[in-house]
Amino acid sequence: MAFKVRIKDQRARLVVLDLSTQQSTVVASFNDASVGHVNWVNNNRLVFDLAVWLLPANERDFNAGLFAVNADGSNFKELVESVSYFAKRPDAREMLPQGTRFLRSSAKADSDDVWVTLVEAWDKKVGADYRRIKRLNTVTGRWVDVDSPPHASHWVFDDQDELRAVSTDRRQRLTMEYRDVGGPWRVLSDQASLEGDIVPLAIDSQDQLYVSSRQKGGFAGVYRWDFKTQRPAPTPVAHVEGFDIFPTFLKRQQQLVGLRFTADASVTLWLQKDAQALQDALDKALPAAVNELSFARQGDSPHVLVRSFSDRNPGVSYVFNRDTKKFTKLGEARPDLKGRLMGEMDLVRIKARDGREVPTYLTLPPGASKKGLPLVVMVHGGPWSRGGDWRWNEEVQLLATRGYAVLQPEFRGSTGFGSDHFKAGWKQWGLAMQDDVTDATRWAIAQGIADPQRICIIGASYGGYATMMGLIKEPELYRCGVNWVGVSDPQLLYSVSWSDMTDAIKEYGLPQLLGDPVKDADLLKAASPLHQASRLKAPLLMVYGAKDERVPLIHGEKMRDALKPHNSNVEWVVFPDAGHGWADEETQINFWSRVEKFLARHLAAPQK
Template identity: 30%
Template sequence: MRIISALVSAAILSTSFLVQASGVEQAELFSRSAEFTSVKISPEGDYLSGVSIDKDTDKRALIILNMKTMKPSYIVNFKGKGEVGSYYWVNNERVVLQKSYKQARIETSAYYGEMLAVNADGSKPKYIFGYKGSAGGTSSSNIKKSSSIQATSYMLDTLPEQEDDILVMAYPWTGKNHAITQVYKVDVYSGKRKKLTSSPVQNANFLVDHDQNVRLSFSQDENQNDLLYYFDKEKNQWLDASDLRGELTEFRPLSFTKDDKSIYAIGAKGLETHAIYKINLETKEQEKVIQHPVVDPSQLWIDEQTKVLYAVEFEDGFPEYKFIDDKNSKAKALNQLMVAIPDHRIRIVSETTDGNKMIVVAMNDKNPGDYYLFDSKKMKLKYLFAEKNWLDPAKMAEVKPIEFTSRDGKQLHGYITLPNGIEHKNMPLVVNPHGGPHGPRDYWVFNSENQLLAQHGIAVLQVNFRGSGGYGPAFEQDGYRKWGAEIQYDIIDATQYAIDQGWANKDKICISGASFGGYSALMAPTIAPDMYKCAVGTVGVYDLEELHDSGDIPESYSGGAFLNEVLGNDAASLRAMSPTHNVHKLKASVLLLHGEEDERAPMEQFDAMEKALKEANYPYEKKVWDKSGHGFYTPESRELYYNTMVSFIKKNLKL
């Protein structure tokens, strides 16, 4: 099979390259999916596993390699529309995986809650959780089934100390998008299950202590208020534990301390940035452990074996690490790895039970990811393979953090991608606002789209405008109900900053973004019409009144409350902030790109923008994908998107 040779050859290769290609061929190279993802090592280190995409079927398969020979011991590759989703090693011989399905009408896969288990050599396959189960029955394949359950399941805990059992969270199918969550102990060989508890509220998650007791339940209500409950074993019931949260908002428990007497949690006090707190379960005393003055934690490091939080990652420009326990073995390993692989973001993605062997991925702005095997006992680091070995990091563009002051005195941060091999002066520029706008932010990472533009000599500007996540509640809330005003001013001010720094040619600037970025790509040029030569709106929202009525946000559990908070309901204000009502202010050339199956920014948004352009007799170009949703998920769709977008930008910037 091609999928086998792809993984095995990748395991052997130790060099990368970027084919000297035309613009069209470059788009294909940057569109390719990673050779493999979700790389893990088995608990005793006998097997290496990863998910790879079969180039013939475009389906995800799980490949399990023998660590000694680096040859496949088994491949999970479902027939028909089935494909591998997330997976977990539950003991040294057995893997539990989620089964998803390719959809006919849309490029993404759907997960219906089915979990299966199989040994590393392919023996003892078993359907252990899902709606297709039947007691003692078998399917047409050799996979035995357990009794059926009408629920969507997710792994809660692999219970490393128990060979046969796992904890599964299940969301029953109630006909609504919210349900009382249930927890089951499931035997990974027989599929037999025992219900342990149900959450006291809807859509809950749980925290398990070191004795494998489900002790905390946390969620939010329809108005986005934090809910927290503690399970009282003596009373055998869930009790309100809001006193643990105290005055903290946006609260989430992370892990128990080693003695199970306290928890680590993340939360915000007032309008400060999010911090990590240690909270005593008996006294309710809160101790602030780590906080950054500018940014929220971007990554939390919890030991796979001890389940204890040991480090926190922040990103104020470049990533940095703060350790809760410097003596923790994982903290020491992380420090050693950062020295061994400098100038990279380091992630420990999997490890053996004894912690002696770890799978590590190293990545940065020029490198999408290299995998290593680290033997912490022998202090040896072995290169395994690259996620995308056809791209040469040496030929990629530098991504440089920037900081500037907005017109009203707010400190803003972002990144500029500087093409390799040319002078960084007077360059053509594409401004790329991120989606959201609330929650997401831009980071110092490898970005395929921006790197592709840089291959054409185009610099790319990203700004974490007010309203972005990651900079504390005050910064995020400062963007509420300001989508079409202050947020756009920040994007425009960032563009002017790039001009003032001498990077950007003021006569060769376009703006291009997706989702909220697509909205900004059409809205910013209505405010600064002489700044942008072209605007590319991808899967964007363009009519904010319509956003209250169509798409999956108003239909979601707390979506209505969210929109009311961040946008409001004033019709005049929503129209003033909508590109559909401001076409007469445009001067930029316009390209609209959309997916017919988009549920987040449905076709009503595209239709409203197209109608407004037609009524104004304003010229525009468009491309609609019939099977794409809120983004382009197959290599073929991404390649067409890249080629369409790059060609339009180059034409309008006269490159």
């Protein structure tokens, strides 16, 4: 079994544990970076990259790369070129270029091969538009090209390692292409991107193609593809009312045994009775938690890896022996928090003013009265994404353990809750999307949970935008706000040429989702915090990254300058080496320490 170990003030190392002898071996470690993603190649070999995303931007002088090593630490091989000292080696020219990413391992137990993706052309109009798939031998470092449609962005292989299905999302069209073994590629589905729902997911040992589709109630489920009708079969393999599910297919000895997906929390649907029976037994032994089981990739080992976590537990890993019925504890995700009381999270569905249900996660602080609490409304970014699910969240728990209730509304426009909920948010920045956040906040007041005089709204990116709009539209509702890397003017998403927004997104996506910069100019102006800065009077903490390419610093600078004549309670912070979010621990601690002090100052209980 492979896992990573990180000792305080050191980089994460790759360790292999022999379960039969309980002997562990460090097989890879680096002075300058932690080991990142890890995958087995076969029973004796692993492939991994470096976690460069954890480093401050000014220290990222090498790429994630890709490396392989045997389970005993021998036969180390660098497969993908990195910069800095890795790239200066004489054999660097024999490697694949930086930017190559791991895709999958072989389904065969005796193979040394993995498959990787490589962006070979970047079209500014459409983004990363030309990708190659290569089959890479992790022992020799040699590779061969795999026949794949060049514009694909999602790939599905069969159990014989043949690439059989792909999807492309390009120029407003979502397509699914398929081929029989040795046959030509053919298009099975062609839909408008924002309306499209058919994406290939897996091919099983009986050569059945599984796809994602919204055939039932507008919620994405899993269906078998019917080649006779050229449509998904009418009966779903997996479907959960109220949620879109996009599962990971779990296999054992090349047989499909289950599907793992997120509904309100992580769920595993087992297709084999013995696996379900084992799940039931472990859930009984480890109650009030999500217990994710992983069987050995090859063979019929009695050992099962168990990852157990909950809203109040960051996670504990065990090995369970099915023969002896014994657990072996491997370690905890955050042992420094052991014994600390955490906030309890629940999913509630509140009614918005127009009757729409808004899924909302509510976390209450531990060991305190559940009424009249100071409330932090945390608005997720995206905004066309899902905010969260039922599990331990370090940002939420930082707030909850300081005594704040935390409300996380999945406002309309959020994904993961059906096509209707998603589409209801189109062109609704500052309008119905904002109203959902307001209505969720008012619900918390009506329930007696929140003290109406001590509510703060916070968020990053779109959440930072919603923070500023909330303070503008609802000045009596929120005492203060925290905006980090937030959009200050929707029009800037079109006009700032040095952002990483591609021409394709500006031409095809944003006009339909956000509003056309010409046709909807009045709508976008009305939804702009920048153009309404004089109405924002509440205390506001604004934090931006100087190297942010998604929401460039100019968003914050313009808003800061517009607020100066009208609001003396603005705190302005720029992290010079940060991008769109805080990757390194030092910046995270700096930021959240500021947030903690800001909230304590503005949401303090009145003196009696």
